[in-house]
Amino acid sequence: MITVYSWPTPNGHKVHIMLEECGLPYEVVPVDIGAGEQFAPEFLQISPNNKIPAIVDTDGPDGKPVSLFESGAILLYLAGKTGKLLPKTDRQRYAVLQWLMFQMGGVGPMLGQTHHFRVYAPEKVEYAINRYTNETRRLYGVMDRQLADHAYIAGRSYSIADIAIFPWLRSWQNQGIDWAEFPQLKTWFDRIAARPAVQRGVAVLADRRKPITDDKAREALFGATQYQRR
Template identity: 50%
Template sequence: MITLYGMGSPNVVKIYIALEELGLPYTVAPVDVFTGKQFDAEFLKMNPNAKVPVIVDSDGPGGKPCTLFESGAILLYLAEKTGKLLPADMAAKYEAIQWMMVQMTTVGPMFGQHVHFTRFAPAGNDYSKSRYATQVHRVFEVIDQRLAASPYLGGAEYGLADIATYPWARNIPVLLGADAAAKFPNVMRWVGVINERPAVKKALAQVDDIRARTTQFDKAQPQDLDKLFGRGTFAAA
């Protein structure tokens, strides 16, 4: 049995989708990030970097329990455990992994900073807002071109690269606006295809459930937000 520690955020949505696609039995342990539960000593034993998602697989390699953090590492683990969601052919496999890495290194961090500066930062910061908006638009231009030439982000088959990127891409109309969605027609078409996958529908229903069981950002206390973002009395410098 796999236990998924998380909340309703895109990095956790990836793992919900992978678990549903693979049909692996799992339970969910909500981590209330907006009230600082990722900094609890018990959670830090699993992820010293204080972030969700984390999984604990009671039936890990050699039949021993296995604890893993970082969504990319978790996705690779689940693919290797089941022999699914990555092509067997080595060239095709690394073609897919490189696109998954574009999500890990660029889509997630740039989109994360874009959301931070538009939603959570004090007024001002025009340079930062412009920089992260530009980076998000630039990487989705690249992904849009890829999806004009390939049915799925990783290649011919649906897999890890799609699962990693979809939870961010589906938010484009809300977070970047209708104009941005119109700029990325291949991305939005691909989002539409993934929306219809039964496993994705099941995963998103589970995400709604965990959202209802965790504090959302608009209900968070100011000191908890300061701790989460490392600012005010929590700033290092």
């Protein structure tokens, strides 16, 4: 059995979707990041970076329990465990991995900063809003051009690269995006959103998500608590 410690964020949704696509049995333990539950000592034992998601698999590679943090690493682990959504040939596998790294190093961090400065920052910093909104639009353009010649992000087949990227684009309005500028990407987005496993994955814990409006949640997510040594 796999236990996933998570919250309904893009990184959490990645793993929920992957588990659904692979058909693996799992249970979810909510980690309310607005309430500071990510700093609990027991959670830090499996996720020392105090970020969701993390998993514990009682049936690890050697038959013993294994825990993992970092959503990209978890996607790779689940792909290896099931033999699904990561190609077997070197050429195709590396094509997927480069786009997975594109999400981990570009789409996630940059769109995350766009959300922060456009929606959550206590003051509107025009330079930051423009910088990250423009970078977000650039990344959307990279994906739109890729999808002009490919059915999926990494080629002809649906893969962990698509699973990693999709949840980050669900908040396109908050990112200042006009889909009319990215028609190929919009077609891909709608195709992924229609998958039953994706719909089940983004529904996980969806009823627990609340707008970040109170000072306690802002402090837990963006304040000094994040930077305390543990």
